[in-house]
Amino acid sequence: MLGTGSAFAKTYFNNNALFYTDRHTLLLDCGITALLSLHQLGKSVNEIDALLISHIHADHIGGLEELAFQMKFIFKRKLTLYIHESLVRSLWESSLKGGLLQDECASLEDYFDVRPLQTGVKTELLPGFAVEAIRTEHIPNKLSYSFLINDTFFYSADMRFNPELLDRLVKNGVQTIFHDCQLKPPGAVHTTLDELLSLPQSVQEHVWLMHYDDSKAAYEGKTGVMRFVEQHKRYTF
Numbered sequence: 001m002l003g004t005g006s007a008f009a010k011t012y013f014n015n016n017a018l019f020y021t022d023r024h025t026l027l028l029d030c031g032i033t034a035l036l037s038l039h040q041l042g043k044s045v046n047e048i049d050a051l052l053i054s055h056i057h058a059d060h061i062g063g064l065e066e067l068a069f070q071m072k073f074i075f076k077r078k079l080t081l082y083i084h085e086s087l088v089r090s091l092w093e094s095s096l097k098g099g100l101l102q103d104e105c106a107s108l109e110d111y112f113d114v115r116p117l118q119t120g121v122k123t124e125l126l127p128g129f130a131v132e133a134i135r136t137e138h139i140p141n142k143l144s145y146s147f148l149i150n151d152t153f154f155y156s157a158d159m160r161f162n163p164e165l166l167d168r169l170v171k172n173g174v175q176t177i178f179h180d181c182q183l184k185p186p187g188a189v190h191t192t193l194d195e196l197l198s199l200p201q202s203v204q205e206h207v208w209l210m211h212y213d214d215s216k217a218a219y220e221g222k223t224g225v226m227r228f229v230e231q232h233k234r235y236t237f
Ligand SMILES: Nc1ccn([C@@H]2O[C@@H]3COP(=O)(O)O[C@H]3[C@H]2O)c(=O)n1
Pocket: 006, 007, 057, 058, 059, 139, 158, 188, 189
């Protein structure tokens, strides 16, 4: 985990993750703090093979301008960028264009090898790493996606509580759920700890908590069977 913090956390980096397959590395979300976190881990952006983006908020895409410039002008290669087809246009027009637009670079495709994902289509992003984007509710009238990876691992990114989805995932064989967790209610645009604690034990035992605020230490031991994901730790499933 490059970071496990909420958007406003100051003691945790943005909730972004590196996924390692046998031979490749994928960065899931690239927030404002992603490149600093990589640097602190002694890693270069040039070690990344592909990117996957969940939605357009700065703690998930705020590092993309620097990443794009570094790849273009220092490493001189295009990263493969996976993002749901519904977000491609707004990622450029509403976010990155302001910084990245210049004479010879006039589109997202000038910086990235863009591969749009489609709803309901499981796509092999890297050998042995298949992803299905699932539209989940986050901010009213704003598109946001969670990811089901290799049919067994669910990564919520940012989503409101959806117990029916979590129950269905576990019934369908999902073993691990990395879920955003707002420790203090109200959880208007995120899932709260209290909501997750209301899940049946058979679901909770698969849940790991991420995207938490700076008060996390006060909640140690108060999360039932659910565990916290820790930043700069590597997990193997
Ligand atoms: N309607 C909204 C929109 C945003 N927010 C807060 O801003 C943060 C943006 O990043 P996030 O991780 O999605 O969490 C959002 C809320 O804290 C919020 O609380 N309500």
